[in-house]
Amino acid sequence: MDGEPLSALCTPALVVDVSQVKKNAQKMIERCQKLGVQLRPHMKTHKTIDATNVTTANNRGTQLCSESECADIMTGGSRRCIVVSTLAEACFYADHGFDDILYAYSLPFDKVERCAVLSERLELFQVLLDHPDALEQLKKRPLRNGRLWHVWLKLDCGNGRAGILHSEPEALRLAQAIAATTGVKLTGVYAHCGNTYNCNGVQEIQAVAKETTNFTLQFMEKLKAVGITCKSSIGSTPSCSHPVQEMAQLSEVHPGNYIFYDVQQSLIGSCGVDEVAVRVLTRVIGHCPHRNQLLIDCGWTGLSLDGAGKLPTGYTVIEGHPKLKLLSMTQEHGRVEPTSGKLDYEMYPLGSLLTLIPYHSCATAMMHPVYHVHSEGVLVGKWTPTRGW
Incomplete structure (x- = not known):
């Protein structure tokens, strides 16, 4: 059907404007470059990957060209430094040449072995946890060939979903336990500021982004005081669509929905x-x-x-x-x-x-x-x- 109008489709049909996808991706890349932070885009919205041959129309008719799918567009073709929310996504991207993958979901105990296989296979596969019992699961499955479990500690900085509360003493103790465990490396601290989805307008979004960033940075100072250094990351599409300057002190950000956006994001104030x-x-x-x-x-x-x-x-x-x-x-x-x-x-x-x-x-x-x-x-x-x- 390439080269035909949208009206040729059988309905219902999901249609994607690839030009707008590229614009959205480029704007986020430029925001992160301006801040001086690493963009680690989340794949959960689209879950697509491969380069494919497609046709594009111009005033001379149609011509064959090479068009990339969302994961390539979001990473600028590097196929590195991404976030996923399911292990199916992690395996899918690994099978297609992606690396430096963060499985940003509280470690499911039934999937530890599959995570181990990816950790032993890829240059860098990372997991996330927010409870001491999850750390015990990693201890029970040491990685082969001297490989390390790369672990991010999930903090709750106000989102109210997964994560250990940033202000609780147990959070620091868990970070110390991760860092002290043989075969395990504390790679980073991860906070999702999904509470920006309750905002109304840019000012409210930026207030939540600033609070989440400051809570995360305060926790990083606690780590530094006990001799621990690692990366820091916050993210949500609203916060990263209107970043605050404090976010420049972070290592990474991890938005995802921005590649498509939607009506909800327009109501919040993330986009038009x-x-x-x-x-x-x-x-x-x-x-x-x-x-x-x-x-x-x-x-x-x-x-x-x-x-x-x-x-x-x-x-x-x-x-x-x-x-x-x-x-x-x-x-x-x-x-x-x-x-x-x-x-x-x-x-x-x-x-x-x-x-x-x-x-x-x-x-x-x-x-x-x-x-x-x-x-x-x-x-x-x-x-x-x-x-x-």
Whole structure:
């Protein structure tokens, strides 16, 4: 289908604007360069990788070119220094020539052996833990050939998810225990400032980013006082889209969603809607005048249920139709109605296309086995994500 318009796709279909992806990636690279910190991009949003041959359109027709998928674009082609959230992703990227991979998920005990295999295979594979019992698991599985377990300590600096609380004495004791364990190296301290997702505007985002950074740096000073040095990293797309100067004192940052962005990020203040690189195409498949509704062929399996109650337009923004609302979804159907007044069904004939901007692109991308890549509305290729845990 390369070279054809988006309207040639069967729906529902996830479409990716590769030009916007590249813009988003380049802006993040430049922000990190300006700060003087290492960018370690998170792969969890897109989970794609390989270089592939695609076509691109211009005013002379179509021509063959080489186009890279997201992981290549985010790393500038280096295939080094990435974060993953599942071991399936880690194996997928390792199998495709990536190295310096951080598995940034509290160490699952059922996956220790698989982590060991990657640690012995790659130049640098890193795990994350936040509990002494996880350290004991690593002790039970020493790596072969003199290899070290490279460990990041996960801190909770206000996000309220995984991590040991930064202010608790147990955090410092755990860091010391990691550093003192034979066969284990304390590589870094990792904090996710996901609480930026509760913000409203740049000022609030930067306040959370500054707090998270300062808590992390204060912990680094505690480590220094007991003779321990290691890397430091914080990250979230909002904080890294509007970094504060204090972040220049960190070693790394680890945003991920920025490569696609979404409606949620635009509401927070991370980006503008025009910077969102993904859409879901859907078609009108039913007229329901007795309910003043349209029926579309995109249910929650094509969009996800994220965004419920967050938008006046329902679960999504319907591009170009601000007065339409995606009221509800079943597995394979969506119900669309006007925000007020009566529908003009002549404007939405059966088979006509609607374009949905996802509330949460990570969740929406997970619903699709393939992404249809386009440039200026012309299809140029497909990206196939990895799946599983």
